[in-house]
Structures are given as structure tokens and as C-alpha cells.
Amino acid sequence: MDSEFKGKVALVTGGSRGIGRAISRKFASLGADVVIDFFRNRPAAEQTAKEIEALGVRVHIVRANIGDPEKVKLLFDEVKKTFGKLDILVSNAASGVARTAMELDAQGWDWTMNINARALLFCAQEAAKLMEGRGGKIVSISSLGSQLAMGKYVAVGVSKAALEALTRYLAIELAPKNICVNAVAASAVETEALKLYTPEQKKALLWQSTPAGRIVIPEDVAGIVAFLCSDAAFMIRGQTLIVDGGVSIAPVFGLE
């Protein structure tokens, strides 16, 4: 798969930590130049950039709150200024409030929807301009919460459902421009976000209930994202690929 990404430019929103970091590294390891968008943690972005540069590609970090359409414009201006084009957009940055539906207020809803769902819309609009005439790939990162009802996950779950629907609309609308649009939905992934749980809770909740025998790691997701951006995936459009080691289809009480 290496050669087809050489000379390509990939933008990864939220690309400095967790899943985004693994995706940034993956594209760099395949020879693509990478733009890492970050929001709150500059040292993490600089660290990831340093690691990626060591792989021999060009990397640029940009600070932007992608929940704000004006900032999204500035982010893409920066991509254009730095690399003059864009081949791959990975809409990965996410945020959200952990509240029940009864506790959720308008502010928490808007914040979550704007960063997780609306950002894909405005990022895709800008990305399409930078892909004009050549085509490109857009992949967004969803979660199993788009289809399940998980505790205090309503805001994020609904935003991810919107993201998946938007992925389908973009896939059709951007197909004539030779832009492939898809999504990847992961179950709980071993990242900093999981630090909220105790090791015992994680073991009980995740490892033991994953048919594949272990929790999903960021590199699993990054590999699928790279696949969706490869020529091999050209005919996959508007789909959400589930990367969960079988969690979402496993019977609760096992088969024995």
C-alpha cells in the first residue's frame, strides 16, 4: 500500500492524541505528508509532529477549534498555504458531554453536535475545494454509540448517528468529484479517554466481552482508515465500517 500515499497530503483533525495520533502516524509511515489539527494540547501535537517527522515526511501542526466554522476556514487556509492541496481528510476530532438525556442542556447538545457532526460538514466543504480536479478521500470517525444506547452517551451517540448520515449524503454528492467518503465506527478504544475506568472495570467491560480477545487499539482503527483511503476501497461509498472485534454482534450471554 506504501507507494500510493507517497506525496499525498493528509489532514487529521484531532490528530495529536489517541486514535488521531495513530492515524497521523499511519499515513506518515505510508509516505504521506500530514497536517495535524489540535485544539487543547499543544505539547502533545508537537510531540506527535516530531515523531512523524522522523519518518521522513513533512508535517504541519495547526491549532483550530473545528466546532467553529470560521476556524475551520482558517485551518484549511493554512493547509492550502502550506501544501497547496489536500488528498485525504480524516475527520476525527471529537468532544462531548457525559450526561443522561434528562440532564442534557442546549449548550452541551450544541457543543457536542458542532464538534462531532457539524464539523464534518464544514471540513468536507473546504476539503472538496482543495481536492478540486483531482479527487480525494474523506473518512470520519464514528462510534458504536451511534447505534446503541449507552449510559450518559446520548449527546455523543446522537452526534455520531448524524455523522454517519452526513457521510452517506457527502458520499453521493461528492462522488462526481471523485471524492470517496466513508466512516469508521469503533467500540471502546484503548486511549487516554479510557483512563476514566479502573483496570478491573476495563477488563470486565471490554477484554472479556470482545470476541476477538482484546480491546481495539488506535492502530486497528488507523489501519482501516488507511484502507478506506486506498485505491482498493474505491467502490466503498458512504459506508460506516465497524471495528470492534465483534462486540456489537456478540450475544450477551455467550454461545455455550
Added chain:
Amino acid sequence: MASAVEEKIKEIITGIVHCEGRALTPTTTWKDLKADSLDLVQVLVQLEETYGIEISDTDAEKLKSFGDLVAYIEGIVAAKAKAG
């Protein structure tokens, strides 16, 4: 008397955090206001945009009370004014 910076920060916080009548004093903490991590991020974003600055997470973690925050922003505003 409250400074302009203090008044502005108060306006930003009360616009985001549901203070429910709790008075903001220099010793008021985020915990006192029952602010969650999302409230904090939103306050930081508005402060950054208002003053054209970037507040690192490392700095943000040290700002436990309203007084800490006011002193921090006043320090930055003063430094910017000095730098011209």
C-alpha cells in the same frame, strides 16, 4: 472595585456555567460552581478569543479559583500592553 478584566471574566463564566445565584469571589472554585470539564473548556475558549491568547492545558490546570483566573489573565493583558 472590580477591574475591567474581572468584570469580563465574570460575564464569560456566568454566560457558560450555571452559577445558580452563587456569587463569584476570588476564592470561588470551579468545584463550588459545579462546573464540569466542558464548561471549563468553553470558558477557556472564550477567554482565548476575547484576549487573543492561547491558554495551555498546563496553565489551565493551575487555575483553580476565580481569583487565580483573574490574576492570570490580568498578568497576560499587562504583559501584552507592555510589549505594545
